[in-house]
Amino acid sequence: MxxxxxxxxxxxxxxxxxxxxxYVSMVLGLxxxxxxxxxxxxxxxxxxxxxxxISAIINISIGLLLYFVFNTKSITNLSLKGSLIFVMSIWxxxxxxxxxxxxxxxxxxFIDAFFEGMSGITTTGFSMxxxxxxxxxxxxxRCLIQWFGGLGIIFLLLVIVPSSVSLKRLYxxxxxxxxxxxxxxxxxxxxIKVYLILTVLAVSLYILAGLDPFxxxxxxxxxxxxxxxxxxxxxxxxxxxxxxxxITMVVMLMGATNxxxxxxxxxxxxxxxxxxxxxxxxxxxxxIATILISISLYFNGLYGQxxxxxxxxxxxxxxxxxxxxxxxxxxxNIWTPFSYYILVLLMFIGGSVCSTAGGxxxxxxxxxxxxxxxxxxxxxxxxxxxxxRKIYHDQRKREISKDTTRTIMVYIIAYMLLFMISxxxxxxxxxxxxxxxxxxxxxxxxTGVGPSFISQSIPLVVKIVLIIDFWAGxxxxxxxxxxxxxxxxxxxxxxxKKDE
Numbered sequence: 001m002x003x004x005x006x007x008x009x010x011x012x013x014x015x016x017x018x019x020x021x022x023y024v025s026m027v028l029g030l031x032x033x034x035x036x037x038x039x040x041x042x043x044x045x046x047x048x049x050x051x052x053x054i055s056a057i058i059n060i061s062i063g064l065l066l067y068f069v070f071n072t073k074s075i076t077n078l079s080l081k082g083s084l085i086f087v088m089s090i091w092x093x094x095x096x097x098x099x100x101x102x103x104x105x106x107x108x109x110f111i112d113a114f115f116e117g118m119s120g121i122t123t124t125g126f127s128m129x130x131x132x133x134x135x136x137x138x139x140x141x142r143c144l145i146q147w148f149g150g151l152g153i154i155f156l157l158l159v160i161v162p163s164s165v166s167l168k169r170l171y172x173x174x175x176x177x178x179x180x181x182x183x184x185x186x187x188x189x190x191x192i193k194v195y196l197i198l199t200v201l202a203v204s205l206y207i208l209a210g211l212d213p214f215x216x217x218x219x220x221x222x223x224x225x226x227x228x229x230x231x232x233x234x235x236x237x238x239x240x241x242x243x244x245x246x247i248t249m250v251v252m253l254m255g256a257t258n259x260x261x262x263x264x265x266x267x268x269x270x271x272x273x274x275x276x277x278x279x280x281x282x283x284x285x286x287x288i289a290t291i292l293i294s295i296s297l298y299f300n301g302l303y304g305q306x307x308x309x310x311x312x313x314x315x316x317x318x319x320x321x322x323x324x325x326x327x328x329x330x331x332x333n334i335w336t337p338f339s340y341y342i343l344v345l346l347m348f349i350g351g352s353v354c355s356t357a358g359g360x361x362x363x364x365x366x367x368x369x370x371x372x373x374x375x376x377x378x379x380x381x382x383x384x385x386x387x388x389r390k391i392y393h394d395q396r397k398r399e400i401s402k403d404t405t406r407t408i409m410v411y412i413i414a415y416m417l418l419f420m421i422s423x424x425x426x427x428x429x430x431x432x433x434x435x436x437x438x439x440x441x442x443x444x445x446x447t448g449v450g451p452s453f454i455s456q457s458i459p460l461v462v463k464i465v466l467i468i469d470f471w472a473g474x475x476x477x478x479x480x481x482x483x484x485x486x487x488x489x490x491x492x493x494x495x496x497k498k499d500e
Contacts, residue, residue, distance in 0.1 A: 009085060009486075012076035017086045019075060020157055021093050022066030027156065028097045029059030034144060035101070039137035048137045051105035059097050081482065083170050088479035090153050091471060095121050098145050101138070111463055112456050116142075118467050121149035122474035123356060125228035125326045125448025126466070128456050136214070139231045143221040149474070150225025150255065150356035151195050158188035178260055178354050178394065191354075194262050199224050202251045209243045223251035226356045228326030228448050239329035245312060248327060249319045256323035256351030257282070260394055269395070277391045278352050281362050282322070289318045289346060293339040300336050314339075321346040324358035326448040333451075344438055347445040348419075358446030358473050360415055364408050366391070371405045414477040419444055422465050429459045443469035 032052050039049040078086060099117025102108045108116060112128040119126045123146050134142070154170050179187045202224055206216035218231045239245050254262070258278060265273070274280065293314040294307075303309045316329045321343045332340065350359015374387050381387070389400045419440055427436040435451045442450040443466045454466075472480040 009079075009082050010076070013078055013082040015070040016075050016078060017082070017089060018066050019070035020086075020160075021090060022063045022070070023157060023160060024063070024090060024094050024153055025059045025066065025097050026063030028094065028148075029056045029063060031144060031148065032056035032059065032101070032141070035137035035141040038140045039135070042136035044135040044137045047105050048101075048135050051101045052137060052141070054104050055100035058100060062097075078170065081486065084479040084482045085486065086170065087154060087475055088471075088483050090157075091121065091475055092118075094149075094153055095471075101141060105138075107138075108456070111460065115463050115467055117145070118470045119448065120145040120227070120229065122446055122470040123149050123222075123225045123227035123324070123358065124443060124446045124470045124473070125222075126443065126450075126454045126470075127229070128454070130455060134231065139218060140214075142229045143218040143227075143231065146225045146227030146229055147199070147221035150227060151192065155188045155191055158185055159192065178258070190263055191259055194259050194266065195224070197266070198254050198262065202247075202254070205247045205250070206244075209241075209247055211244070219248065220251065223248060223325065223327075224255040224356065226252060226255040226323045226325040226351065226358070226446075228320070230327075239316065239327060242312065245316055245329060249316060252319055252323040252325045252327070255325070256355050256357035258352040258354045258394075260354055261352075264395065272392070272395055275392050276395075277366055277393055278363050281366055282352065285346070285349065285362070286315075286318050286322060289322070289342055290315045293318065293335075293342055296336045296338045302334065302336075317343065318346065321447060321449065322349060322357075322359075323351050324445055324447045326442075328449065332449070343449075344441055347441045347447045347449075350445055358444075360412055363393070364412060367400060367405060367408045368412055370400070371409065411477065414481060415444065418469070418472055418477060418480075422469050425465050426462050429462050439466070440469060444473040446470065446473045 032055055036049060036052045036056065038044070039052060095118040096114060097117075098121050099113040102116050103110055103113035107113075108128055115126075116128050118124075119128075120142055125146075127142075158170060181187050181190065199220055202220035203213075203216050206219055207213060211219065215231065221227075222229045239248060261273070261276070261279065264270075290311070294310050297303065297310045297314060298305055298307065303313070313330045316327075317332070319325075320327045320329075324347070332343070348360055349365055350361050351357025353361045353363045370389075370391065374389055377387055378385075389405075390397045391400060392398075419437075422440045422444070423433075423437045426440055427433060430436055430439075430453060435453050439450045439453055442448055468480070
């Protein structure tokens with residue numbers, strides 16, 4: 001007999017979810033006008049023009065159907081449970097809608113197309129395409145989807161939906177923990193404006209560096225989104241250019257930095273910016289990792305022991321991995337095991353909260369270590385000693401409550417449990433521990449860099465596991481855990497009713 005009860009989601013909440021899923025479907029359909037235009041301008045094969053046209057019609061039709069069937073009279077206030085399941089489902093539906101051109105064109109099977117769509121919209125970057133030369137329409141769509149995913153589906157909806165739909169619950173359900181202003185709708189609007197400004201800045205920098213407009217737009221989309229999809233087989237050669245390398249590092253860091261910091265800078269508020277623990281930690285991690293990798297590569301004789309070249313590649317790859325982007329400036333297969341495992345550790349850390357980066361997030365890692373230190377202090381100090389559990393973040397000292405610490409600790413434990421379970425499942429099929437944990441770490445961390453294991457030939461079970469990892473890594477493990485608990489409870493309830 002159950003000792004607790006989980007209420008079912010109300011029909012009105014399901015209708016609300018359906019209504020706003022329609023918005024997302026229509027937006028994706030309208031975005032397909034861009035690859036259709038590229039297919040026409042660059043004379044792609046007719047099949048790609050046709051696949052995007054059909055996909056756009058399907059998306060817009062489904063969107064209109066959902067919008068009108070679940071009309072505005074159906075909209076209701078979403079509970080926290082409803083918000084979490086909404087976030088979980090909307091990313092799944094968006095991935096499905098985004099994957100249609102890959103399937104309709106005949107390039108990929110249905111499951112491979114869904115894998116590609118989920119990898120793209122979650123800004124992971126693993127690909128099922130076995131070639132690196134894409135039609136222009138496919139190239140711009142892959143980059144555009146990563147840019148859209150980096151922005152965040154919920155952010156778009158927060159600007160559209162009325163205040164009656166519990167904006168705050170939707171905001172926090174997608175893993176956002178901080179606000180620029182007290183008003184959630186205003187915060188979402190600012191976030192989108194900052195995102196657009198950073199994207200325009202990135203495109204401008206690439207064009208000034210000599211890249212053509214198409215490549216500049218694609219690199220900017222995936223760089224700001226910290227996605228990392230490549231658009232050319234020679235993308236490594238592009239990143240060996242010192243100027244392009246420097247610009248790309250700046251773009252990746254912009255995407256992985258807390259957008260509240262960007263907002264403060266744009267408002268001219270530089271006060272005590274470098275005192276922020278998250279910013280200091282990010283640059284400390286990058287500095288230490290780069291130095292350690294450079295030393296390892298130098299003493300193992302790589303790159304002819306050219307110190308400048310070693311430093312450039314080390315810094316670029318550290319920034320690329322810690323920001324969860326996944327761009328490569330060199331062949332990582334020739335690196336030392338020591339350097340390789342440092343990069344794997346960086347996949348877990350990720351970028352800042354309220355950024356486009358994946359991973360556990362620097363802020364959460366900081367709180368974890370701080371909590372350990374505070375507990376050690378508590379053990380050795382007198383019982384009546386009061387320890388100040390504070391950190392400097394977002395231009396003020398923040399009190400870190402035990403509830404906050406506990407929530408972060410549970411999140412990190414859940415993240416690591418998902419990593420271990422996924423690694424064991426993948427290991428059953430690939431039979432190589434190093435490949436298994438690297439691919440899974442890159443999947444949950446939305447990094448998309450790993451051994452050459454990902455292909456259309458990998459078993460279906462592995463594809464499904466990695467899709468779930470992309471999904472959970474992008475939206476956080478809470479929606480995934482809640483969905484598992486909710487549906488498990490519903491299944492248990494049905495079984496108990498049959499037994500009665």
